[in-house]
Amino acid sequence: MASEAPFADGSSFCLKRSGLERWGQPAASLEGMDLTPASDLLGQILERTRLRGQLYCRTVARAPWGLRFAPTASAALHLVLAGSCHLTQGRDTVALGPGDVVLLPRGDGHAMADSPRSPKLRVEEWLATRGEGASSYVLGGAGVESRVLCGFFAFDEPGAHPVLRLLPERVHLRGASEDARALLPTVSLLEREYERGERGASVIVSRLLDILLVQVLRAWADAQPPGGAGWLGALGDRTLASALGWMHAEPGRSWTVSELARRSGTSRATLARRFASEVGVAPHEYLTRLRMQEAAHALREGQDGLAAIAGRVGYESEFAFNRAFRREMGVPPGEYRRKAREG
Structure with a gap:
């Protein structure tokens, strides 16, 4: 499969095997599975924010x-x-x-x-x-x-x-x-x-x-x-909910818009246009935000080092991860972890 250009923040945006593969399951095991229903995805996300x-x-x-x-x-x-x-x-x-x-x-x-x-x-x-x-x-x-x-x-x-x-x-x-x-x-x-x-x-x-x-x-x-409910409204759209579901299932996987579109049963151009219109941001921007939330959760709750967390959320270098995290969360990941543990 042809790869697409990397994100400007240094994280790759080409399809590679990752995600569930980290837990001993092949990434392809998600193929053909029913995605989380939109209502359950909402509950999952709210629970993730504790x-x-x-x-x-x-x-x-x-x-x-x-x-x-x-x-x-x-x-x-x-x-x-x-x-x-x-x-x-x-x-x-x-x-x-x-x-x-x-x-x-x-x-x-x-x-x-x-x-x-x-x-x-x-x-x-x-x-x-x-x-x-x-x-x-x-x-x-x-x-x-x-x-x-x-x-x-x-x-x-x-x-x-x-x-x-x-x-x-x-x-x-x-x-x-x-x-x-x-x-x-x-x-x-x-x-x-x-x-x-x-x-x-x-x-x-x-x-x-x-x-x-x-x-x-x-x-x-x-x-x-x-188009009036933004992200929540997108959960009621079968195509957009599918794309969101895949990203939430494997946020560390370097999804392309083309691959998300294929799995959601639409064209790349249609998905890109509808996603930006309904959700309010482009797919790659949403994925970056999602990754940073996953990283923040790992920093608060886990003991893994920054390099391991960076790899888990799709970044090939700790430097690129640090830069993206700081831009999204306002502080470097090390400082974020320290403040979270201090209460």
Whole structure:
């Protein structure tokens, strides 16, 4: 097979035997296999980023009221259980009604209030004043009542993984939509488990938050027009999902666009065009990002040296790997490992 030109960062972009071959299986063993379904690929990727529901609170608020959330390394999810409120993010203010769900995947600073003009309390101060063991906390004055559910999610590398980087700064599901209503059973389980406060409740609540986040991402992607959901929308496209699946199955393999196209049942030109249009980046750029995430995981969790990790993610030289890692992650791999271990 003819080889293609190498990446500018020094990693080869020609098809060579690697990947599963490292574990004693021939690379060709993937031929003919059914790829991971798109929904499972999403779950796999979120698990790889070590997604964890971190904090959950349900707040009863009466006008005037307001909460301010500082920028954080966590993604934020807000669901209006009853009533209405306004969410302010940067210069944008969005009115939220009953059943509305908002995900802020990059942890941007924001505020929620009955009115944009209402005074706002830092959420840390609000949570510090709550009563021990209370499942709902009344905030504000004596006006119109709203009920809001807030959840926060920790990622190892907030905003770095394509599932977050290629999302918009705000994902919004309207409560009147069928997609938002489909979340109600999970929300009901969340509320029930939180109110009971029985043994193991914190673990169950955390997992239910994880489920709720995946449901929100899936529902939002399904509601977007063609080309409007980016990476998530591509998972619903059989051809693009196949190409993504192959890259995620063997990120260290030096995939060519031609080989990905062949395995996905389309032409090289068609795959390159559709991938860039739907996912938002070219296949080789996506593969580079994926490789750096795999390398970051190995640096955090493993003991292998830099040369071994470089080879595992498709780089023939440690120098080229160091340069690519620093460009993508902001720090050299050695420094990244040191900081990760220092906590």
